[in-house]
Amino acid sequence: MSQTLPATAVPGSSPDGFTAMLVAARTASLALASAPTRLKNTALQGIAVALRENVAQIVAANALDLAAGAENGLTAGLLDRLRLDEARIRSLADAVGEIEALTDPVGQVVRGSSLANGVKISQIRVPFGVVGVIYEARPNVTVDIAALALKSGNAAVLRGGSAAENSNRVLVALIHEALVAAGLPGECVQTIDPFGRAGATALMQARGLVDVLIPRGNAGLIQAVVTESTVPVIETGAGVVHIFLDASANEQWAADIVHNAKVQRPSVCNAVETVLVHEQAAERVLPGVLAKLAGAGVTIHGDAAVRALYPAAVPATDEDWATEYMSLDLSVKVVADLDAAIAHIRRYSTGHTESIITNDIVNAERFLNEVDSAAVMVNASTRFTDGGEFGFGAEVGISTQKLHARGPMGLPELTSTKWIVRGTGQIRD
Amino acid sequence: MSQTLPATAVPGSSPDGFTAMLVAARTASLALASAPTRLKNTALQGIAVALRENVAQIVAANALDLAAGAENGLTAGLLDRLRLDEARIRSLADAVGEIEALTDPVGQVVRGSSLANGVKISQIRVPFGVVGVIYEARPNVTVDIAALALKSGNAAVLRGGSAAENSNRVLVALIHEALVAAGLPGECVQTIDPFGRAGATALMQARGLVDVLIPRGNAGLIQAVVTESTVPVIETGAGVVHIFLDASANEQWAADIVHNAKVQRPSVCNAVETVLVHEQAAERVLPGVLAKLAGAGVTIHGDAAVRALYPAAVPATDEDWATEYMSLDLSVKVVADLDAAIAHIRRYSTGHTESIITNDIVNAERFLNEVDSAAVMVNASTRFTDGGEFGFGAEVGISTQKLHARGPMGLPELTSTKWIVRGTGQIRD
Structure with missing residues (x-):
């Protein structure tokens, strides 16, 4: 929890640029944590508009990824998951609008009481801070997760599959512009794709700079993150x-x-x-x-x-x-x-x-x-067993672990809590 | 979550005995998870009685630890934390009685709703299953944690400091007898002290057999557990x-x-x-x-x-x-x-x-x-900032992490949840 940054915190290539990125995410998260809901909603509206207005640019970047993927022998199934066309981009923009419409979990009071000495305590929802997400070559996840993180007041550090690097770069740039236009730090959403595999490894070791790591993808990816990460992980697991x-x-x-x-x-x-x-x-x-x-x-x-x-x-x-x-x-x-x-x-x-x-x-x-x-x-x-069916709106994933969140995860599962204690000079007997 | 046990799950010395112990803890945890509150309370009463009736035996075992500690040059402060006398044992028994009096968190409904199609969903508290605890040479923690785990329906696997090994062996044996007398499996509470340091390492790597690991002690101990463990950890941290x-x-x-x-x-x-x-x-x-x-x-x-x-x-x-x-x-x-x-x-x-x-x-x-x-x-x-002051009764520790529990941890923080879904033939549209 300490903000002191050990010089050796992050291994891997380009440690200076990488650490600087995470420090920027932490700084941005502080502004985002106390941003009013209205400001976050304005940014989400901006993202939806930017997606709709930049279909051609997104499709062009995606075409580069698709061509490289075909050349590298990706299966038809993987290519389909990588593909963004106009209809898919419009439906992504709609999904961002739905996330905007959800209740902001930040500031919700979970429980509270008045102690015998008159001290008032209440437990309220606060953002985690910086959320890292490691996922496969599915550019729609980039937009989805960025919007969910933003609404719940968390800065997001994204590591998508390298096969989607061009698509993700354009999407993150558009999100960055929408954040800045709304008056929020652009560093609320960043991609570490340029750091390659070393970046993913460094992200898993960035305890103290990243508050929680969410792997989304196949069982192998999830297992690797669970095993290698020193950052706390929320496991979204397979379903037998x-x-x-x-x-x-x-x-x-x-x-x-x-x-x-x-x-x-x-x-x-x-x-x-x-x-x-x-x-x-x-x-x-x-x-x-x-x-x-x-x-x-x-x-x-x-x-x-x-x-x-x-x-x-x-x-x-x-x-x-x-x-x-x-x-x-x-x-x-x-x-x-x-x-x-x-x-x-x-x-x-x-x-x-x-x-x-x-x-x-x-x-x-x-x-x-x-x-x-x-x-x-x-x-x-x-x-x-689905966040939408359970009435949570958008879904971060389905947790199969027992710590923190279990089952469909909505926005509240992307928050932590803190205790607010209000007194008038009370001391402990 | 899978109960399949990979043969190579647990490194360290005596892997067979060690794994067998954790499998026994898992089996015991299944019985304990559905044990009614009354049964758990009977066991807690039995533990309190056993402590009061066996003061001489406990003090004798503790004397061996104190003598060895003095010989090994433990400081006066550490020797004091290691010491059990009649007054301390009676106050430990009282603490067990207080835990018995707390509300059982298992089965509490956290939230729920009725879906549009008539399906009823509710989220209820369930035990984690098997909780591992690594702590220093303080035999009072052995009793405290065993009682908290028992009340919250969790099997406990304990690793205390080697300097308290004789005291802990006697305490765990008394707890074991009280569990069996109440009709619960004795394996609900076990010590891995005989496996030494290798046991602690193996415990940290026993993902799938141990559901959560709680380190209690100095900053160095906590940091070691956080860094080395593949089992999810609840960090109870230092306070600057x-x-x-x-x-x-x-x-x-x-x-x-x-x-x-x-x-x-x-x-x-x-x-x-x-x-x-x-x-x-x-x-x-x-x-x-x-x-x-x-x-x-x-x-x-x-x-x-x-x-x-x-x-x-x-x-x-x-x-x-x-x-x-x-x-x-x-x-x-x-x-x-x-x-x-x-x-x-x-x-x-x-x-x-x-x-x-x-x-x-x-x-x-x-x-x-x-x-x-x-x-x-x-x-x-x-x-x-204290579980007792906040009205939680006994305290597991104070979490300084953001995942799962933050601040004073009471019994509910020793539970996970599961979703109960009741239908009459409904399918998804």
Whole structure:
């Protein structure tokens, strides 16, 4: 928390320029922390306008990244995530407008009381200060995160994938201009992309200059940040998500919920990856569930009991149970009872979301109590674990860690608190 | 979050025994997490009784530690912190009784709502799971932390200083018996002292087996844990605490508050270390403040302006401004105005507690807004930053970090949350 800057704080190449950048972020964060909501909203409006008015410039920079990406053999999927066209830029500008409309968390009173001696204490939300974000080559994340950080009063230091460097440079320059035009320091949002991989390493070691680090991306990226960082990390993790069809599961609910959880958007973290079925429900419930999935082109990876009921299933391997497919694949297993289901979930879950389909109150309560995940559900689709669905507005990510934030993270999760103590000369007895 | 245990998870000596211990803690934590409050309270009562009934055994074990400590040249202060006598053991038992009387945080509903589609969501407090604590040779901490962890539903893995090994072994054995007698797994509280220094290192690397690590002790110990740990850490930090006497400061309040903050208990983290005085208040306010401190034997480390007013002051060095004395020493400096005071605090504060003594509303609000510490005060003694004073009951420590908990930590700060989602077949549109 100390503002004293050890000369050796930041390793890596170009340490002087890099440290100077983080010090500038810290200074900017102090101005931003006490900026009134109106000023932050003006800057957000400016960013939205700048995106809409500079489509051609953004698309041109993005074209450089796309060409380099194609040359470097990026897959079609990665190129698609890298691409910005006019429609995507307009929808990004709309998203910034939605963030502007959210309630400012800064200054909210969390709790408070009056002590016996007349001293008044209250715990209020304050920004973290400087938030570092390390993510993949998705330029939309640059705008999203900058807007969320700004609204919550945090300076942002961004490290995007090098494949998006040209796009990110233009976006950060536009954001910088909008900040300055609104009367805020441009250094509230900075990119460290020019420092390359060494910059990412230095960011992870910049404890004292950066208050919290949020990795967004694949499991490998998140693991690397968690392992290497001395800065506190908020982990937004992978989802090996389970649905358990209990003995009493309603057939229609089971078929609808599993279909929704797998098919609606298979590539997201709240999509289901494994269905467990009580052996007493397998014959009654499973055919309807699997028929509906087959109609959507889902490949079933089944254990022997599943394959006996559904010969089209491919045999499930040990790895299948631990796999986040993010595709139209689903592991399905028959289990002896609720205990076996909970044991399987404890072994393979990533702690994101699990749901039970049941009509048995005792089993529902046991599942809610005994499954230790960020979201635990009864008779609902796992796709509901989402900041938008929960009513938070924009989402920073879904935390699968237990410290600070767990589950969908909205703007309040981008804040810390401080205690305000008001007295009239009181001393401690 | 995954319960899969990589074979190479834990480095250090005796990895098999060590990992088995952490796995046992995890298993015990699952039983403890869903244990009703009544069961946890029975165990706490049992611990209090066991302490009172086994004074002789505890004192005998402690005598071995004291003898070894004296032989190894421990200072009188360290030997005093290591010592357990009948009075101290009885007061430890009383403290366990007080923790039993606190409200159980587990299951408390933090917030909740009903979504448009009828799905009900609520965020409830749940234990972290397994909490690791690394602390110095103070056997009272063993009992304190075990009781706090138990009440909040967490299994505790304890690493105390090796100089207290005999005392801790007896205390943990008594706690173990009380847990088992109450019908809870004895492995809810375990010591890794037999694994020595390698055990501490392995504990810091046991991400996935240990949910959170809390270092308690001197700055060096905390810094080592923060730097080496891959397990998320809650930092309970040092306090270079400031009081600013503004131009309009009430003379009596200034003298009383500074005296209280320095003299009442100089060795604790919320004691003041530096007083800054507005140059317009120096002649009016400082003589009374310093005379009262002199009466208590406080050594003043002053800048030139202070020494001109108070020749008994010794010259303050650059290190003085950054020093947590924990003794009857105080740094005092005259500053030009509020801005200079805030700038000094930003440079030297450890983010624990700062207070302004003023009658100026604008300056009070600016100080509250612009000083970024866990507790910021107006016209009150810094000694109020304390879980007991804030009404939290027992205190886990005072967090000076921004993630998860900031300021005095009570039982709720030893919990995480999870989202409970209850539906009747809803799917996402």
